[in-house]
Amino acid sequence: MIDLRSDTVTRPTEGMRRAMLEAPVGDDVFGEDPTVNRLEEYVADLLGKEAALYAPSGTMTNQIGVHIGTNRAEEVLLHEGSHIFVYEAGAPAVLSGVQLRTLSGENGVLDPGTVRAAVRPEDVHFPRSRLLCLENTHNTAGGKVYPLEDFVAVATTAKDLGLRVHLDGARLFNAQAATGVPASEWCAHSDTVSVCSSKGLGAPVGSLLAGDEETIKEARRARKAFGGGMRQAGVIAAASLYAFENHVDRLAEDHERAHKLAAGLREAGYDAHEPETNLVLVDVDDPPAFLQALAREGVLATPGKPGFARLCTHLDVGDMEIEFAIRAAARITSSAIGR
Numbered sequence: 001m002i003d004l005r006s007d008t009v010t011r012p013t014e015g016m017r018r019a020m021l022e023a024p025v026g027d028d029v030f031g032e033d034p035t036v037n038r039l040e041e042y043v044a045d046l047l048g049k050e051a052a053l054y055a056p057s058g059t060m061t062n063q064i065g066v067h068i069g070t071n072r073a074e075e076v077l078l079h080e081g082s083h084i085f086v087y088e089a090g091a092p093a094v095l096s097g098v099q100l101r102t103l104s105g106e107n108g109v110l111d112p113g114t115v116r117a118a119v120r121p122e123d124v125h126f127p128r129s130r131l132l133c134l135e136n137t138h139n140t141a142g143g144k145v146y147p148l149e150d151f152v153a154v155a156t157t158a159k160d161l162g163l164r165v166h167l168d169g170a171r172l173f174n175a176q177a178a179t180g181v182p183a184s185e186w187c188a189h190s191d192t193v194s195v196c197s198s199k200g201l202g203a204p205v206g207s208l209l210a211g212d213e214e215t216i217k218e219a220r221r222a223r224k225a226f227g228g229g230m231r232q233a234g235v236i237a238a239a240s241l242y243a244f245e246n247h248v249d250r251l252a253e254d255h256e257r258a259h260k261l262a263a264g265l266r267e268a269g270y271d272a273h274e275p276e277t278n279l280v281l282v283d284v285d286d287p288p289a290f291l292q293a294l295a296r297e298g299v300l301a302t303p304g305k306p307g308f309a310r311l312c313t314h315l316d317v318g319d320m321e322i323e324f325a326i327r328a329a330a331r332i333t334s335s336a337i338g339r
């Protein structure tokens, strides 16, 4: 089976496993795990932030960002296709008691005017608008990069309007690889940033939330409350550290393969969107039927945004797998799949 469901499916490499085996550890809830501490310092530095906090998942680091950026009954503004809104099981309501206000914008990009119009005036009837969440790269938009200029414009508007800004950067290093713009440039305009080592970087687990010292102190308390305080976490943090040190530059290879995949699918008659990073969206009439047919041909993929299938390139997918996937898709001839 060629697994193109997500870049989360990768297995740790040999070097990564060795790093895990050799990691010095301690009790991280006491702040005594040297490997976790090294990872947090490394990632804070990479993102140009004062501090960072290691947590089990990107969902948790996003939710900590939401939690420490809001008070109960306040409103969070975010794109209607954002991961926090679509894929986090309603966590902002459960964990933070906040209301989400979804906004539209092409390719996951929000217009400053849209944000300005959505901010509520001070009135006893209205929830208070408090936090803007942005996503880069944007998952449901097909791994689109948030252009830095647009990002700065909307984040600056949000700050002028008194909002905080959280960046869901689960695939922020894909944006860096695709554009050459350092990840820290986007981070400079966000109060909190979540990044994942368990996506394209290939670690088995682990995400980090970065921000200033005071913010991360609060985040550490929220992580404990959410059940994310881990003990000898250096065993897994070592894999994340290895991923950040060794796998950032190779993301460009995944992008290259995504281009090849999209081109091959188009040649086979599919309406595959040209990817900017490692996610390929394919417009099909009946995504479940297509995905089933594709699985029968030996290739796994997921539904993307409604009406689309999503194929994702990653560390465990080489040129041969891409060619296999193209040939598999070309064998599917049902009219149900929109060809």
Ligand code: TLP
Residues within 6 Å of the ligand: 005, 006, 007, 008, 056, 057, 058, 059, 060, 062, 083, 084, 087, 135, 137, 139, 168, 170, 171, 196, 198, 207
């Ligand atoms: N995304 C997963 C699924 O949840 C959809 C995937 O396969 O793409 N932010 C973004 C933008 C993400 O894409 C994801 C994972 C997360 C946050 C959550 O990360 P985890 O899975 O570590 O909670």
